[in-house]
Amino acid sequence: MQDPLPVIFASLLGLVALGSLNGQVEARAFFVFGDSLVDSGNNNYLATTARADSPPYGIDYPTRRPTGRFSNGLNIPDIISERIGAEPTLPYLSPELNGQRLLVGANFASAGIGILNDTGIQFVNIIRMPQQLMYFQQYQQRLAALIGAGAAQQRVNQALVLITLGGNDFVNNYYLVPYSARSRQYSLPDYVRYLISEYRKILMRVYELGVRRALVTGTGPMGCVPAELAMRGRNGNCDPELQRAANLFNPQLEQMLSGLNRNIGADVFIAANTRLSSLDFVRNPGAFGFVTSKVACCGQGPYNGLGLCTVLSNLCPDRNLYAFWDPFHPTEKANRLIVNNILRGSTDYMKPMNLSTILAMDPWT
Ligand SMILES: *[C@@H]1O[C@H](CO)[C@@H](O)[C@H](O)[C@H]1NC(C)=O
Ligand SMILES: *[C@@H]1O[C@H](CO)[C@@H](O)[C@H](O)[C@H]1NC(C)=O
Numbered sequence: 049m050q051d052p053l054p055v056i057f058a059s060l061l062g063l064v065a066l067g068s069l070n071g072q073v074e075a076r077a078f079f080v081f082g083d084s085l086v087d088s089g090n091n092n093y094l095a096t097t098a099r100a101d102s103p104p105y106g107i108d109y110p111t112r113r114p115t116g117r118f119s120n121g122l123n124i125p126d127i128i129s130e131r132i133g134a135e136p137t138l139p140y141l142s143p144e145l146n147g148q149r150l151l152v153g154a155n156f157a158s159a160g161i162g163i164l165n166d167t168g169i170q171f172v173n174i175i176r177m178p179q180q181l182m183y184f185q186q187y188q189q190r191l192a193a194l195i196g197a198g199a200a201q202q203r204v205n206q207a208l209v210l211i212t213l214g215g216n217d218f219v220n221n222y223y224l225v226p227y228s229a230r231s232r233q234y235s236l237p238d239y240v241r242y243l244i245s246e247y248r249k250i251l252m253r254v255y256e257l258g259v260r261r262a263l264v265t266g267t268g269p270m271g272c273v274p275a276e277l278a279m280r281g282r283n284g285n286c287d288p289e290l291q292r293a294a295n296l297f298n299p300q301l302e303q304m305l306s307g308l309n310r311n312i313g314a315d316v317f318i319a320a321n322t323r324l325s326s327l328d329f330v331r332n333p334g335a336f337g338f339v340t341s342k343v344a345c346c347g348q349g350p351y352n353g354l355g356l357c358t359v360l361s362n363l364c365p366d367r368n369l370y371a372f373w374d375p376f377h378p379t380e381k382a383n384r385l386i387v388n389n390i391l392r393g394s395t396d397y398m399k400p401m402n403l404s405t406i407l408a409m410d411p412w413t
Contacts, residue, residue: 075134076412077153077203080125081180081254082212084159084377085265088125089116090175091159093141098160098171103359104346108367108380118159120345120367121380125155125210127387128263132208132407140183150191153207156180162217163247166230170220177213177250184257201258206412209262211254212322214301217243218270218293219376223280236289240296244304251308255316261406263318263390264305266298268326268378274344275375278353284342286330298323302399309400318406319399325389329371329382336385341371345379 080086084098092101092115099116100106106114108121116139117123122130129136137155138145145154158175160168165176175183192200222230222239234242254262270276271290280287298321305317333341345364346357355361357374364370373379378386389397391404401409 075132075152076410077151077207078125078129078132078134078137079153079184079204079207079209079259080137080155080157080211081177081184081209082157083161083216084118084157085215086123086125086155086210086212087116087118087139087157087159088123088137088155089139090141090155090157092116092139094158094173094175096160096171096173098158098168098174100159104357104361104363107363118374118377119380119383120373122383123380124212124265124383124387125157127380127383128208128210128390128403131387131391131403140187147194150187150194151203154184154187156183156187157212160216160220161213162215162221163213163243163250164217164221164230167217167221170224181250181253181257188258204258205260206410207259207261208406209254209259210265211251211262212265213247213250214243214297215267215270218267218290218297219276222293223290236293237296240293240300243297244300247301248304248308251305251317255308255312260314260316261318261410262316263320263403264301265320265322266301267294267323269323269330270294272326272330272341273376274342274347274351274353274372276353277342278350278375284351294323306399315400318401318403320390321393321397321399322386324397325386325393326378326382329385333371336371337368337381338371339369343370344372344375345370346373347375351375 091099100118101114101116103114126136135152137153140154140156160171160174161176168174271287276287276290302319305319308317309315329336330341342351344352345367346361348355348361352362353375367379368381370379371382393402
């Protein structure tokens with residue numbers, strides 16, 4: 049007579065194996081759109097100067113190598129993936145994004161882009177929003193070929209999305225040079241209204257493409273980044289003009305999102321107040337374990353705020369003590385603080401709700 053034990057044992061093993069296989073793809077899909085704050089390496093594949101694919105970028109990444117992320121280590125999308133129990137999303141242009149990996153999602157972001165098509169023209173070859181959305185459509189066709197049209201549609205409807213746009217429309221457009229074309233065309237309040245109306249069209253398109261949960265970040269306190277302290281600020285004070293821009297843009301973005309949700313009849317778009325999250329550590333770096341929020345870890349000139357971060361730049365020995373990694377971008381440590389608020393923040397940070405509430409609410413997570 050056959051001993052039943054090995055059979056049971058074998059099927060248990062089978063269950064465990066299946067379980068862990070499911071575990072890899074069980075987390076909802078995650079899609080990312082936007083600029084350098086969330087680009088995980090698309091620009092590596094493009095002929096552009098907006099890139100982060102050489103040292104010391106990535107110095108604290110698990111591989112200790114540059115990846116195209118504008119960070120010493122992980123960026124905001126990576127940390128969100130970590131928190132929803134998913135693998136990091138690959139850049140859409142990565143040749144590794146194929147087969148089962150498509151189920152994890154994709155990152156379409158491209159450093160240098162903005163809401164407007166003419167933002168970042170100096171970077172030449174970057175993936176502007178219309179193209180990011182075309183790639184998203186292309187992605188959906190590839191996913192449908194893999195798992196069928198119905199399942200692909202469902203995976204997109206149930207996905208989490210992150211969209212980070214707007215900063216470059218100020219620093220790499222309106223305020224790029226004195227008397228820029230856009231600043232001659234529009235007063236700041238009119239420019240902000242124009243940006244918001246164009247952003248609304250982009251988000252409507254995102255909705256039409258099947259997205260039902262999107263975290264939309266505002267701009268940070270743009271006048272306080274080391275680059276602006278060096279180029280525009282006086283005596284280490286945040287540049288008042290860029291602060292005025294952030295103070296106009298962010299509340300109008302929140303209003304626009306809640307208007308969209310009202311029209312749609314559901315809380316599709318969630319406003320993430322990254323301006324406030326960043327202001328917390330900019331104003332009070334010591335409370336978050338930073339020695340400074342004014343000086344970038346990597347750079348040169350006043351506040352290490354001028355030029356690019358390269359092997360020739362000053363480099364701080366301990367990145368955990370700095371809020372800013374390079375003249376424009378936060379360190380991994382600061383990114384973690386921002387994601388903490390996305391996950392658990394009060395309505396001052398997340399409107400109408402935070403990500404842990406979403407995760408608890410959506411039945412498929
Ligand atoms: C941006 O470019 C796309 C095509 O690439 C075009 O459809 C769209 O109208 C442009 N947006 C504006 C505001 O000009
Ligand atoms: C945010 O998340 C926490 C749980 O982590 C919850 O207790 C809190 O009430 C949430 N806040 C809001 C405003 O949704």
